[in-house]
Amino acid sequence: MPLPHNLINRVKEGKVVLFLGSGALYGATINNHDKLIMGNDLRDLLSDRFLGGDFKEDSLAHVAELSQSQTSLFETQDFIKELFDNITPAEFHLKIPEFNWRAIFTTNYDRLMETCYERNEKRIQNHTVKFSNQDNLDESRITNDIVPIFKLHGCVTRTHDENLPLILTIDQYNDHKKQKTII
Secondary structure, eight states, X not given: XXXXXXXXXXXXXXOOEEEEOGGGGTTOEETTBSSOXXXXXXXXXXXXXXXXTTTTTXXXXXXXXXXXXXXXXXXXXXXXXXXXXXXXXXXXXXXXXXXXXXXXXXXXXXXXXXXXXXXXXXXXXXXXXXXXXXXXXXHHHHOSSEEEEEETTXXXXXXXXXXXXXXXXXXXXXXXXXXXXXX
């Protein structure tokens, strides 16, 4: 599919925001496995680990809430961190840093984007990670040399921060929306 000429020019000018969801992981490997962990996969893994395999027909949010109540927020999040450790981007992922982005927003917990920027020596910009409004946004607004990566649902690098948990449950989403929303 050909891209519109105007869109290509806007990317070159650094005026486009890249937004990534769970589909961004396609092609990557995690912990040397080709199988990606998507929403229902995460639900099933949490169910197996913390709930004896029960509740697999329920939503990820409900299974995560039950998992946290059976153990703790931190134990559940540490398990998710183990699942998403050692991410290896596909070759096409590594091209993302070769474009000039205004910002990158992702709902993913993994470090795919950070890893791409760390591994690509031909990157156009350096990156900085933002988790909330409390993070300094000024550095990324002053220059095009730094692309902010906004982690909208948290990151596996911060599994022991009660104020910025991985957004798994409806309550966490609502609390995050009220207090920690990135603008």
